[in-house]
């Protein structure tokens with residue numbers, strides 16, 4: 270409720286600098302902080318800025334008229350069901366269809382173990398809610414998905430990062446960290462991993478390491494939460510086999526239609542061992558009663574009547590062309606000392622700046638040169654990432670990507686000249702999760 274201040278203005282009217290409720294929030298709300306760079310991203314969404322920041326799927330490539338007809342038809346024919354409350358676990362027919370989708374990654378599942386969620390983001394929230402007390406440890410790759418880190422922070426978890434290289438998470442680092450934490454008496458609630466076309470690193474856990482990761486976690490009795498929204502968006506060959514395909518009891522698998530269809534439906538899911546599934550359903554009901562019947566049935570109708578595998582192929586081709594545009598222009602234009610990953614699917618390239626440069630300090634200059642990226646600090650819970658940035662190629666057209674990289678290379682070159690003249694600047698201290706808006710996740 271707005272309050273009257275000394276100056277007769279309502280506190281709310283003074284904007285977000287003064288918060289009359291600041292001493293009343295629950296402790297967990299202190300972990301909910303907006304990114305310092307959010308304001309810059311408001312500028313970055315102007316059309317003259319090439320945004321290599323956003324993680325938005327290119328939904329324009331969908332047959333929008335057909336989707337529109339399908340939705341209209343759904344209301345006309347099945348309105349009384351589509352517009353009614355549904356069950357906490359999700360529409361049974363959609364859960365069957367989800368099992369068909371997961372089969373493409375080697376998963377044999379029973380639809381009874383699937384819970385439909387409001388995007389996989391809600392599945393992340395529910396999993397964290399049922400497992401985490403303040404101070405509990407979650408392992409996560411370093412870097413990791415900013416939206417997950419935001420959720421973990423909101424539940425006051427302690428995130429411990431595990432190092433990655435170009436082949437994904439490093440099994441030895443995982444084993445050593447688990448050992449060190451157990452020896453120190455810190456129980457680990459789960460290992461959160463995005464093994465395929467990782468957000469933000471763009472790398473994929475190779476097959477041999479998948480087995481090692483499964484073995485390490487099984488031996489140490491650490492639950493794996495496998496988040497896999499990009500798994501079907503590979504540019505070469507068949508989809509990778511999911512971790513869940515080789516361990517039904519020790520892995521909770523999270524999936525989503527956000528990247529293979531559209532995020533606007535907000536339909537994702539969790540596949541979990543029975544006992545966890547039961548808790549997830551209860552947590553789901555306490556959060557939202559039930560997911561939207563309307564969007565669940567719309568997705569179900571789309572899967573039943575449209576060539577969705579062909580559509581995924583269309584997305585793959587489109588993103589491959591954009592990935593190629595980004596990689597070739599980075600190769601052609603970036604100065605020595607700037608390095609980057611080479612994704613074979615998904616949306617993102619993870620780049621490392623030359624020594625002495627700081628990505629957050631660079632962002633205002635980049636935006637004034639009309640190009641945007643996400644600074645690396647947003648992807649670490651422990652203050653790391655200052656020399657890194659995430660560049661996404663999912664949304665801009667290839668020519669715009671090339672132009673964006675050209676502008677960014679200019680900014681970095683200028684920054685290198687300054688570094689060589691004045692020495693390295695100090696990086697701003699940063700601890701905590703930097704949560705950008707949903708379009709940037």
Ligand SMILES: Cc1ncc(COP(=O)(O)O)c(C=O)c1O
Pocket residue numbers: 324387388389390391414416463468496498524525526527532536537710
């Ligand atoms: C790794 C990862 N997990 C989860 C999500 C959440 O996706 P959604 O809630 O749209 O399914 C995203 C979105 O970008 C993501 O990149």
